[in-house]
Amino acid sequence: MQAEGCEAWYEMEELAVMGIVEVLGRLRRLLHIRADLTRRFTELKPDVFVGIDAPDFNITLEGNLKKQGIKTIHYVSPSVWAWRQKRVFKIGRSTHMVLAFLPFEKAFYDKFNVPCRFIGHTMADAMPLDPDKNAARDVLGIPHDAHCLALLPGSRGAEVEMLSADFLKTAQLLRQRYPDLEVVVPLVNAKRREQFEKIKAEVAPDLAVHLLDGMAREAMIASDAALLASGTAALECMLAKCPMVVGYRMKPFTFWLAKRLVKTEYVSLPNLLAGRELVKELLQEECEPQKLAEALLPLLANGKTSHAMHDTFRELHQQIRCNADEQAADAVLELAQ
Known part of the structure; x- marks a missing residue:
């Protein structure tokens, strides 16, 4: 201003x-x-x-x-x-x-x-109804025919600390199923990138990933599926027409308090907009690699589940554009x- x-x-x-x-x-x-x-x-x-x-x-x-x-x-x-x-x-x-x-x-x-x-929503106005996946892949250097997963463990230090290890372990499990899986990880700034790299060195040193400085929107558009923390990222992912799973964990007392204060059935904006569980939300104990991988597998298969989610994302985009x-x-x- x-x-x-x-x-x-x-x-x-x-x-x-x-x-x-x-x-x-x-x-x-x-x-x-x-x-x-x-x-x-x-x-x-x-x-x-x-x-x-x-x-x-x-x-x-x-x-x-x-x-x-x-x-x-x-x-x-x-x-x-x-x-x-x-x-x-x-x-x-x-x-x-x-x-x-x-x-x-x-x-x-x-x-x-x-x-x-x-x-x-201003973000809905700014993003196209039909994003160009191949163009986004060209920008990121991702082959058009590869499976691609975006990991977005959050923008806050506490989120990156709580979620990164499980997100990386999930990607390892998925690569066993899809050896060609490309993993892109956009990070909001240099501090979060350094934090993520330290966790990766401990948890998944041999997992090849594309670390990105920003470029979350391009990563979402390029990907077949995304695993992300809740928040505005879930709305942006919906507008990018990228099928997703929301995984989130917080400290036990904070979660206990949040469950008593928050009055909504869902935590992610796509589900709140749809009025139903459109995207899978795995919170606290359920936010663990095996369950996250199981939820993501049908999305990476790019079949009926992904197409139905994509169509609903487009309808919701039109509603708020x-x-x-x-x-x-x-x-x-x-x-x-």
Whole structure:
């Protein structure tokens, strides 16, 4: 936004705080920033205030401004449908409109009579309905006729630590079945790559893989199947039309707590969009090499299971491909009138 000419009153990094302890350590500064922004925008009196992400910070700010007669929009909906659902009442008090990437988010807000507009997902707009697998393979140096598996063990250090060994062991099992199997591993940055390489040296030193710096989208498009951690990667993989298995593990207490807080039946966005188990989710104890390999084998076979999944991925892609940027701009302009 600064590159487009917007003025920054504060650096974004000041708000990029995760974890209870970290927030408490910065609480005084965060409260000062929010109070100052409330004062500035109250004096400025914009036609519309748009809070972008950072819901724990922005929704209170939006509520402060709404009390001053300023129209407010929150872009985009936090995962209130999944956990801490009572936040919906504060969101309703604080905003005139919530913009949602996903259709089931609007359905959730409708139940509570909170104004919400489904605008589609920007990633769905950016990705083609029918990606060119062979072109992606040419970029990565993968033969057109080889079987190809993408491993995406996550972008966070804790995820890479928890998942990489089992993902690599899974690839070893699959290569026994498919000796021509090409394994591509896109890693988000040099730090994650170094971390992954250390784990591979211990677990699977003889397993040949293509390590990629970034290029996750190309890896997904090029592959016959993907094994990945949950999160945005699962949505991107769906849009790449790459059949997948979701494997995830976290520390036992964290998982115990998550099971009690999270209100959804599934963890991956493809399943949440489909309203059923479209892709296999193997969590905690089930996230182990033998079960992961068994789930991936029919996908690598590129038969009826893969084709049915591909067709459903395409249908879901069309559902959320709605010119999200234009829809968001329209919503702001309509509220400003």
